[in-house]
Amino acid sequence: MAIDRFLEPKASSWMANEGENTDIAMSTRIRLARNLSEFKFPYAFTEDEALKVDKAISSVLLDKGNELNQEFTHIDIHEISPLHRELLVEKHLISPHLAAGAHAGSVLLSKNEELSIMVNEEDHLRIQSLQSGFHLQETYKIANELDTLIEENLQYAFHEKFGYLTSCPTNTGTGMRASVMLHLPALTMSQQITRIIPAISRLGMVVRGIYGEGSEALGNVYQISNQLTLGKSEYEILQDLQNMTEQIIEQERRAREAILNNSPLKLEDRIYRSLGILTYSRLLTTEEAAKCLSDVRLGIDLRLIKNIDMSILNELMIFMQPAFLQRYSEKPLSPNERDIARAQLFRERLKEEYKINGDKEGEDSE
Amino acid sequence: MICNQCGERPASVLVKQKRNGQLTERHLCHVCAAENHNLNLAFEQDPLAIHQLLSNWFPVQSPSVSPVKKEVSVCPSCGFTFNNFLKLGKFGCANCYEAFESNLEEIFKRLHNGNKEHAGKIPASYGSTLKIKKEIEELRKQLKASIDAEEFEEAARLRDKVRELSKELEGSANHGD
Numbered sequence: 001m002a003i004d005r006f007l008e009p010k011a012s013s014w015m016a017n018e019g020e021n022t023d024i025a026m027s028t029r030i031r032l033a034r035n036l037s038e039f040k041f042p043y044a045f046t047e048d049e050a051l052k053v054d055k056a057i058s059s060v061l062l063d064k065g066n067e068l069n070q071e072f073t074h075i076d077i078h079e080i081s082p083l084h085r086e087l088l089v090e091k092h093l094i095s096p097h098l099a100a101g102a103h104a105g106s107v108l109l110s111k112n113e114e115l116s117i118m119v120n121e122e123d124h125l126r127i128q129s130l131q132s133g134f135h136l137q138e139t140y141k142i143a144n145e146l147d148t149l150i151e152e153n154l155q156y157a158f159h160e161k162f163g164y165l166t167s168c169p170t171n172t173g174t175g176m177r178a179s180v181m182l183h184l185p186a187l188t189m190s191q192q193i194t195r196i197i198p199a200i201s202r203l204g205m206v207v208r209g210i211y212g213e214g215s216e217a218l219g220n221v222y223q224i225s226n227q228l229t230l231g232k233s234e235y236e237i238l239q240d241l242q243n244m245t246e247q248i249i250e251q252e253r254r255a256r257e258a259i260l261n262n263s264p265l266k267l268e269d270r271i272y273r274s275l276g277i278l279t280y281s282r283l284l285t286t287e288e289a290a291k292c293l294s295d296v297r298l299g300i301d302l303r304l305i306k307n308i309d310m311s312i313l314n315e316l317m318i319f320m321q322p323a324f325l326q327r328y329s330e331k332p333l334s335p336n337e338r339d340i341a342r343a344q345l346f347r348e349r350l351k352e353e354y355k356i357n358g359d360k361e362g363e364d365s366e
Numbered sequence: 367m368i369c370n371q372c373g374e375r376p377a378s379v380l381v382k383q384k385r386n387g388q389l390t391e392r393h394l395c396h397v398c399a400a401e402n403h404n405l406n407l408a409f410e411q412d413p414l415a416i417h418q419l420l421s422n423w424f425p426v427q428s429p430s431v432s433p434v435k436k437e438v439s440v441c442p443s444c445g446f447t448f449n450n451f452l453k454l455g456k457f458g459c460a461n462c463y464e465a466f467e468s469n470l471e472e473i474f475k476r477l478h479n480g481n482k483e484h485a486g487k488i489p490a491s492y493g494s495t496l497k498i499k500k501e502i503e504e505l506r507k508q509l510k511a512s513i514d515a516e517e518f519e520e521a522a523r524l525r526d527k528v529r530e531l532s533k534e535l536e537g538s539a540n541h542g543d
Contacts, residue, residue: 040459170416172463204479231483
């Protein structure tokens with residue numbers, strides 16, 4: 001089937017970890033919410049309308065995608081199994097909301113998985129552009145070009161005063177949500193993050209960890225995004241987010257330096273213990289894996305660990321989730337079996353990596 | 367302590383969640399915690415339970431209390447009432463925006479730090495007219511700023527530009543654009 005390639009446990013290009021500041025900024029995402037003026041929005045439309053919307057959008061993308069040198073694959077959400085939907089969710093190619101499949105809907109994916117267009121999620125269209133590293137303007141440009149292509153062929157719901165009309169009033173206007181994923185172990189360790197989060201929310205931006213509110217984010221990964229979609233142009237919103245993100249990155253760097261200066265041995269110990277757990281453990285929970293991944297990532301950034309490529313960690317973060325583990329083991333797993341499979345996945349993947357890069361520790365090879 | 371969710375495994379994670387100023391704490395086992403949170407960070411969840419915010423700002427009046435003031439705004443095209451909108455926190459269609467317009471300014475201002483008007487991209491299909499109008503608006507703002515700052519040369523330049531654009535706007539109107 002055409003969709004198989006998207007379900008493979010292979011890295012998408014946005015996991016590649018290339019570019020400036022990738023030690024802290026892991027990936028950039030731009031999402032544009034759009035609706036067609038001719039149809040009611042997904043909270044009110046009929047199944048018949050849902051099908052028409054899907055058809056209209058899909059045919060534009062499939063026919064005209066080549067104008068942008070893109071080739072899209074159309075995946076009907078009702079035609080794939082629940083496990084396959086779950087795999088796409090874990091890879092961040094579709095949202096849980098779309099996977100729930102409340103009505104006719106689909107996703108169109110570009111070959112390199114950098115563009116994903118969800119049809120009939122909360123809005124008729126959710127254009128999503130993903131890049132590894134910290135590239136707000138460039139990621140927006142890709143989404144914007146696709147948006148312009150669609151707009152040349154279909155009539156969007158747009159209002160002179162309110163801008164792009166969306167289902168949710170929090171998206172009205174630009175319909176744009178821009179976000180950057182940040183790995184902030186030092187700001188978390190030093191608890192500075194608990195001061196930063198509320199300060200940022202006053203500036204029309206929001207920082208979230210996996211646990212919703214705070215200091216206990218899974219794997220020390222946070223997402224910073226804009227909250228405003230009215231009153232500012234896309235350019236200004238991106239500029240604000242750019243400045244704020246740069247400041248956070250700078251603060252994270254300073255916090256890392258401080259920790260490294262104050263307690264280098266403690267930090268090193270923590271990093272190598274985590275590497276040991278990932279390399280040798282037999283039972284590995286999501287929490288522990290995420291925590292250790294964060295430590296090892298930091299170890300690579302600080303050049304303590306030199307024989308593991310950062311992109312492997314980005315992959316493992318995705319592939320350690322339940323649906324990918326099930327695929328990896330080729331059978332449904334109980335929670336306990338998942339911990340076993342997760343440990344095995346890490347052991348195998350890291351062993352491979354040591355084979356390629358040698359298993360000497362960074363400090364020995366100096 | 368036993369996990370609050372599955373009631374089977376021992377709780378090992380304390381999950382704190384703050385919603386609308388209310389802090390909830392749940393003790394979960396590692397399995398339930400992971401399943402609940404599932405690394406789905408890349409997709410934004412509703413940052414705030416929007417419908418709850420809306421109903422706080424606009425308490426839904428029960429019809430029995432005020433039987434006289436019964437006419438509620440109903441969207442003619444999808445049938446959503448303003449109360450529907452408040453409850454769900456979502457619009458049913460593009461026309462809802464017109465139907466509920468009288469209340470929207472307040473809502474947008476609260477949701478978007480005091481902003482209530484779009485200042486971004488305009489689809490080409492909405493014609494050059496709107497683009498010019500917005501540009502003139504923007505230039506007028508800059509014009510006022512430069513007069514306040516006593517930068518008269520800049521102000522003159524901006525004034526000429528506004529004139530030029532206004533002419534263009536009239537021109538396109540006369541040609542029945």
